[in-house]
Amino acid sequence: MDYSIKIGGEAGQGIQTIGNALGRVFARSGYHVFSHQDYESRVRGGHNFYQIRLSNQPLGVPGDAAHLVVVDSDEHDEEGHIVEDGATRKRMVDKRFRKLPLITNEIAPPELYGDHEARIVVVGWGSTYGVMKEAVDALAQSEKIAMLHFSEIFPLPDRAHFDYPAFLHQAQLALCIEHNATGQFSRLLRAETGFEFKATIHKYDGRPFTVEELTGEIHGHIGDI
């Protein structure tokens, strides 16, 4: 028996706590456990992973047997040694791209929160989740409004499960909210799906949106309809 479990999520959602607890449970249950976690400089937001490998057999390490562990950061052959010829390089790139449909299949669809027949849709990704949700709550009394939040953005989620471009086309006003100056996500969405936002809200002074601020900005755009 040999399982690997990967726990992923937004920083602050308790990924480490869950990973730690699960690792301890497995260890206490007598399994051999190897776990590691991301250590990245993510003060606010962003994804983190915690990986646990467990087995009922001891996990081998380099040096225990005559087998070699060879790791290379470039294209490499079956033994792990570097290769630089064009044909292998192309084969390896093709191999990696064959994984793309499988990865797309595993990408979470965007989360729809609020009115499912929304007239106004605010779209965002990553760390704006909380503030967008609160802004939608604040405006829900007077507007048919919803939030569409992407937690995984590349490759974009498969449209077979949820046709989010169609949902956006049906809205009277779709707003893309981003913490950058150039609207990277709205441009990605346009490049990949053809959907173009009529308006965007960007904040790039190094500070997060406040609910009041975002609500005010959205309100201003509603007035323009």
Added chain:
Amino acid sequence: MVTLETFNGQTPAWCPGCGNFAILKTFKEMLVELQLEPHQFTVVSGIGQAAKLPHYTRGNTFNGLHGRALPVATGIRLANHAMPVIVTTGDGDCYGEGGNHLLAAMRRNINVKLLVHDNQIYGLTKGQPSPTSGEGTRARNVPAGVISNQFNPMALAVALDCGFAARAFAGDTTHLKDLMQKAMNHQGFALIDILQPCVTFNKVNTYQWYRERVYHLEPDYNPEDRNAAFSRALEWGDRIPIGVIYRNNRPPFEARVPMLAAGPLVHQTFDPSKVEGTLQDFY
């Protein structure tokens, strides 16, 4: 039985006449003399011509990011301090990109053997000046000449009380092999700065240039005299000393980490009952 053939790897993609061939051959001979089998040690490298060495031999290998060989090597040693760990790197990768990791490794005195193939140039990327290029070195990307001071790894090593610091010359392989063995036997961090011509991109520091300048440290030279070592470390130009410049008996990092006293971490049994007390504090 370990023989030279045991360590046959890929055919090197180095230029004919490159100093790396002599270093690779000496490295393999050293492994044969120590009778180390390929699975019994790990070679870690970053990026550069020297960093390709692990592919041209056989052993556990981690060829990772530019300048980041030492952090990986440190991790391997902490996980399994029964496993000899050797880093093969160049002057650019180690003294340039990996500068701070070198400082940390020297300060910690982690028991890693660091072989720096020092050809005073970035060879893989076709001849840009590296930290050890002399002031005024001209290159296609620096036509007016380098205006930074030349980096002196030996002086740095002495200043940081590095466990073992030696300088070698790729054209003197008997001497190099002796230094490699001394480094392997040293209980702590060991740096060998190996002067090595780049026959394609460095037309100044040639075999002949080094041959005219290098000399063996005298038999009565005491590498444990730090002040004397610093004077020798500063020698460069007409005369360049090779041999063990500096050495001390600082305990290695592994000996100072209490959790490792019971043996290599990877071979310690994990007994959850030992941590029950601590766990109770949290649950």
